[in-house]
Amino acid sequence: MAGNGAIEGDGGKGVKDMGVERIKSIKGIPPEENVLPGTPACAGCGGLLALRHCMKALGQKIVIVNAAGCFTLLTIYPYTPFKNSWLYTAMACAPAGAQGIRDALDILIKKGRLDPDEDLKVVVLTGDGAAYDMSLSSTSGAINRNLDFYYICYDNEAYGNTGVQWSGATPFASKTGTTPPGMIRPMGAELVKKDLFAIWGSHKPPYLATISPAHPVDLINKFKKAEQYNGPKLFIALSPCPPGWGIDTSYTVKLAKLAVDTGVWALKEAVSGDLKHTVVPKRFKPVEEYLQVQGRFAHLFKPVRQEAALNKIQEGVNEYWNRHKLLL
Amino acid sequence: MLTGNAAAAWGVRLAEVDYIPIYPITPQTEIIETLAGWISNGVMDSRFVTMDSEHSMLTAAGSASATGARAFTATSSQGLLYGFEMLYAVAGWRVPLVMVNVSRGLSSPITLEPDHNDVLAARDTGFLQIHCETCQEVLDSILMAYRLAEDERVLLPIFVNLDGFYLSFTREPVEVPDVEQVRNFLPLYQPKHAFFKASQPMAQSAAVLGGLAYSYFKYQMHMASQNALAVYKEVCDEFETGFGRNYDTIEGYMLDDADYVLVMTNSFSTLGKAAVNAARERGLKAGLLRLRLLRPFPVTDLKAAVTGKKAVAVIDQNISIGKGGILHSEIASCLYHEKHRPLLLSFIAGLGGKNISPDEFEFIINKMVTGADTEDAGTAQLLYTDTEWQEMGRLKGMAGKG
Numbered sequence: 001m002a003g004n005g006a007i008e009g010d011g012g013k014g015v016k017d018m019g020v021e022r023i024k025s026i027k028g029i030p031p032e033e034n035v036l037p038g039t040p041a042c043a044g045c046g047g048l049l050a051l052r053h054c055m056k057a058l059g060q061k062i063v064i065v066n067a068a069g070c071f072t073l074l075t076i077y078p079y080t081p082f083k084n085s086w087l088y089t090a091m092a093c094a095p096a097g098a099q100g101i102r103d104a105l106d107i108l109i110k111k112g113r114l115d116p117d118e119d120l121k122v123v124v125l126t127g128d129g130a131a132y133d134m135s136l137s138s139t140s141g142a143i144n145r146n147l148d149f150y151y152i153c154y155d156n157e158a159y160g161n162t163g164v165q166w167s168g169a170t171p172f173a174s175k176t177g178t179t180p181p182g183m184i185r186p187m188g189a190e191l192v193k194k195d196l197f198a199i200w201g202s203h204k205p206p207y208l209a210t211i212s213p214a215h216p217v218d219l220i221n222k223f224k225k226a227e228q229y230n231g232p233k234l235f236i237a238l239s240p241c242p243p244g245w246g247i248d249t250s251y252t253v254k255l256a257k258l259a260v261d262t263g264v265w266a267l268k269e270a271v272s273g274d275l276k277h278t279v280v281p282k283r284f285k286p287v288e289e290y291l292q293v294q295g296r297f298a299h300l301f302k303p304v305r306q307e308a309a310l311n312k313i314q315e316g317v318n319e320y321w322n323r324h325k326l327l328l
Numbered sequence: 329m330l331t332g333n334a335a336a337a338w339g340v341r342l343a344e345v346d347y348i349p350i351y352p353i354t355p356q357t358e359i360i361e362t363l364a365g366w367i368s369n370g371v372m373d374s375r376f377v378t379m380d381s382e383h384s385m386l387t388a389a390g391s392a393s394a395t396g397a398r399a400f401t402a403t404s405s406q407g408l409l410y411g412f413e414m415l416y417a418v419a420g421w422r423v424p425l426v427m428v429n430v431s432r433g434l435s436s437p438i439t440l441e442p443d444h445n446d447v448l449a450a451r452d453t454g455f456l457q458i459h460c461e462t463c464q465e466v467l468d469s470i471l472m473a474y475r476l477a478e479d480e481r482v483l484l485p486i487f488v489n490l491d492g493f494y495l496s497f498t499r500e501p502v503e504v505p506d507v508e509q510v511r512n513f514l515p516l517y518q519p520k521h522a523f524f525k526a527s528q529p530m531a532q533s534a535a536v537l538g539g540l541a542y543s544y545f546k547y548q549m550h551m552a553s554q555n556a557l558a559v560y561k562e563v564c565d566e567f568e569t570g571f572g573r574n575y576d577t578i579e580g581y582m583l584d585d586a587d588y589v590l591v592m593t594n595s596f597s598t599l600g601k602a603a604v605n606a607a608r609e610r611g612l613k614a615g616l617l618r619l620r621l622l623r624p625f626p627v628t629d630l631k632a633a634v635t636g637k638k639a640v641a642v643i644d645q646n647i648s649i650g651k652g653g654i655l656h657s658e659i660a661s662c663l664y665h666e667k668h669r670p671l672l673l674s675f676i677a678g679l680g681g682k683n684i685s686p687d688e689f690e691f692i693i694n695k696m697v698t699g700a701d702t703e704d705a706g707t708a709q710l711l712y713t714d715t716e717w718q719e720m721g722r723l724k725g726m727a728g729k730g
Contacts, residue, residue: 076536077536082531089387090413093387096379097387097391103349107346107375138381
């Protein structure tokens with residue numbers, strides 16, 4: 001979405017939106033690479049692609065506080081792909097780790113024991129298992145205390161690092177290791193995905209966003225906007241996962257795009273509760289186009305087409321966009 | 329006059345702690361309320377934050393310490409177990425967090441009064457452990473704990489333990505040292521190994537793959553804990569020089585010439601000392617050894633203190649279900665290779681704050697005397713008096729299980 005302000009004289013790459021510098025195209029994405037190549041992430045990891053863009057936006061003066069998940073394995077002694085600092089905590093408590101670091105930096109600066117130039121942004125990096133399930137307590141506490149931190153969730157819709165099991169982020173009818181389709185439960189996962197955006201929203205933080213590795217311009221602009229707010233800043237990246245979703249490693253970006261184009265993944269932001277959808281497809285593609293290319297939904301099509309389940313998924317998407325009066 | 333909890337708070341205030349993440353639990357809550365009051369009134373320049381759980385509390389305390397601040401926190405019992413995962417994690421971060429545990433029995437059944445299954449469950453985590461008998465000792469131990477934990481040869485977190493109710497809420501005369509004197513003893517924490525700052529990015533708590541690096545780091549922790557034995561002696565000497573009070577790894581009470589030795593920890597040791605007096609009046613050469621430093625375990629000091637004694641009775645205020653007293657096992661392993669090892673008896677007592685009566689102490693001491701004569705230590709004894717048995721029968725009757 002183009003900004004409303006005047007175009008700056010920088011070759012057309014930037015526009016201003018409410019005083020915030022925005023980029024218009026991928027030409028405006030910062031060239032710096034803050035996640036270096038050579039990680040042990042799976043080929044085609046959508047989360048890593050999203051993280052790469054997030055880190056371009058955040059720069060190097062940050063400390064990542066990590067919760068147990070796939071990305072815990074990014075930093076394996078003695079290697080790290082990051083130019084910035086890192087602390088692995090545990091699965092349930094990365095926001096509490098962020099609290100301790102933020103508070104300690106503030107105290108040390110206040111007491112004159114740390115130069116203010118040495119300050120760091122505190123960034124929680126977590127998968128959906130921690131974000132949607134185990135760390136809700138510590139996350140709720142951190143938001144409620146208005147902790148000044150970024151929270152990046154790479155949401156691959158399952159406990160991926162343990163080999164793909166159901167999580168609170170797993171969508172209805174997805175096949176995982178613990179929701180195998182069978183005679184009694186042909187659709188696989190019976191429950192619908194939790195709404196983490198709404199869970200966060202109920203705490204009234206200053207900034208919330210969903211992002212996609214296939215929409216880097218939108219992603220960068222959301223970080224630019226978020227930067228001006230003191231307090232908790234959420235970014236949920238729907239992250240195609242080739243081994244978990246049953247897709248070819250070359251399909252990551254295609255799937256991330258399809259998730260947006262079918263309306264399954266709504267790209268949006270909320271500034272102090274003021275919700276705005278940042279990318280709205282002109283015509284929504286049928287959800288089936290997104291589902292049928294993924295191994296985790298293959299049982300909805302073969303050997304018998306599960307019409308009721310497919311309808312339920314499409315209706316869920318329609319209901320969302322109808323509710324927001326954006327279904328054209 | 330200060331309670332054990334107030335003495336703990338004074339130790340934290342005098343250590344000029346930077347950061348205190350907390351979570352309420354009985355019976356430690358008085359500590360954090362006292363600190364909250366001082367911070368609110370501006371007499372302490374610390375940041376205080378109520379977390380959402382002990383798990384988060386320990387994470388915040390550990391990560392602040394990993395950033396370079398001096399941190400403190402406190403808990404009891406269920407809270408300690410709720411945060412248990414992070415005890416191992418924070419110890420592995422090699423940060424000098426000082427944490428008070430106010431001992432309380434573990435659910436189930438849920439209860440309030442003390443025994444040591446909570447803090448002893450943490451004995452393998454990497455945290456050092458100091459166990460206190462008096463309120464003065466609580467205050468002093470917190471100051472010593474920071475010195476010990478922050479020493480570059482150690483760099484491990486540490487527990488200061490006191491008994492819930494019996495010490496946490498007992499008022500005793502406590503000498504509160506002068507803050508300038510404390511500053512001389514305990515300088516500012518300025519870590520060289522673990523901090524976060526923009527000019528020197530640092531990856532802390534990285535994952536490892538395989539046993540090579542894992543074993544290395546675990547061995548490093550064990551050796552650092554062993555180093556703490558010698559460092560403790562230095563800290564102890566300096567503390568005595570500065571403040572005039574001596575706290576060795578173990579405390580002997582009428583121990584030197586004793587033939588029969590009670591081994592205890594924490595506040596119930598006071599009852600044990602009274603029992604020693606009574607036995608001496610009966611003409612028995614009884615003594616008491618109180619273990620103060622439990623991690624690292626003071627093997628050499630313990631051996632020197634009890635080798636050649638006729639009998640030693642370990643009174644465990646804990647129970648390892650299916651094995652027995654934890655300290656009995658630990659002490660037995662220390663003495664196994666000693667040529668003149670004493671007869672070693674095991675008693676479980678004081679669980680959930682149950683009293684240990686003078687009669688029970690007499691029973692224990694008599695068991696040592698007859699055991700030494702017959703060279704038979706017998707099996708572990710679960711102490712329970714006739715009166716207690718009758719009272720429990722009455723309760724069972726009321727519960728319809730008579």
